[in-house]
Every structure is written in C-alpha cells, then in structure tokens.
Amino acid sequence: MTNKKLLEISKSAMENSYSPYSGYKVGAALLCSDGTVTTGVNVENISYGATICAERAAFLKAISEGKRNFSKIAVAASGDEVPIPCGMCLQVMSEFAGEDFEIIAAGGKGELKTFKFSQLLPNIFNFKSVERKE
Numbered sequence: 001m002t003n004k005k006l007l008e009i010s011k012s013a014m015e016n017s018y019s020p021y022s023g024y025k026v027g028a029a030l031l032c033s034d035g036t037v038t039t040g041v042n043v044e045n046i047s048y049g050a051t052i053c054a055e056r057a058a059f060l061k062a063i064s065e066g067k068r069n070f071s072k073i074a075v076a077a078s079g080d081e082v083p084i085p086c087g088m089c090l091q092v093m094s095e096f097a098g099e100d101f102e103i104i105a106a107g108g109k110g111e112l113k114t115f116k117f118s119q120l121l122p123n124i125f126n127f128k129s130v131e132r133k134e
C-alpha cells in the first residue's frame with residue numbers, strides 16, 4: 001500500500017477523534033504485514049493523564065486482533081505541525097516495530113515527513129535477563 005493511501009486512511013480516521021479538551025484531532029493508520037489496516041484515534045479523558053494517543057490506540061487494537069507484525073504507520077493531525085509520535089507511543093511501538101518499520105507523518109499544510117523507527121527511537125530499552133514466553 002502506498003504512503004499516500006495510508007495517509008488518506010489516517011485522515012479519515014481522524015474525524016472519529018475524541019478530543020474535547022485539547023481540540024487537537026489525531027488519526028493513525030497502521031499497516032499490518034498481512035496487508036490489513038488498523039486505525040486509531042486519540043481518546044481524551046477528563047482525567048487528562050488517562051488520554052490515549054492515536055498511535056497507541058491503533059497498535060492496541062491491532063494487537064488485540066492477533067496482529068503482531070507491522071510495516072508502517074501513517075499519522076495525521078488537525079494542527080499545522082507534523083505530528084511526530086510521542087515518546088510513550090514510540091515505547092509501545094518498540095515492542096513490535098522491526099528494523100524497517102516506517103512512520104509517515106503529515107502536517108495540516110501538506111508537509112510530509114517519513115522516518116524509519118530507529119531514527120525516532122535509536123536506543124531501545126531492553127532487559128535481556130527476561131525470558132520472553134512468546
């Protein structure tokens with residue numbers, strides 16, 4: 001799937017953003033390795049810290065549906081700035097993002113930035129003594 005198409009999906013998803021406190025809508029479209037796309041939006045909460053970002057919403061939905069391998073994520077937002085995923089979203093992505101995982105972010109004025117995951121989070125927390133069970 002082209003970056004352009006994935007961005008269009010993220011922009012449509014953005015309309016479902018629940019953001020009454022910031023008024024800042026974010027939409028994400030996550031391309032899974034099986035070719036399916038999972039969308040996510042930011043879901044705010046009156047207890048602000050309970051807010052979930054669009055990127056994490058997309059990842060959590062996809063993981064919940066059994067997806068484990070991902071190619072790229074497109075992110076669109078209602079502001080002019082290019083919406084670079086926050087640190088908490090990058091940390092969640094780091095669990096599943098492979099070497100080639102790509103992030104495509106589009107600002108409101110048409111500015112586009114693409115990154116490899118490792119450009120945004122070059123050094124990942126790891127804990128080698130933990131034996132992963134899956």
Ligand code: THU
Nearest residue numbers: 022024026042053054084085086
């Ligand atoms: N937000 C996202 O959806 N993704 C990010 O990577 C950063 C921030 C949302 C959370 C909140 O609803 C709004 O943007 C303002 O911070």
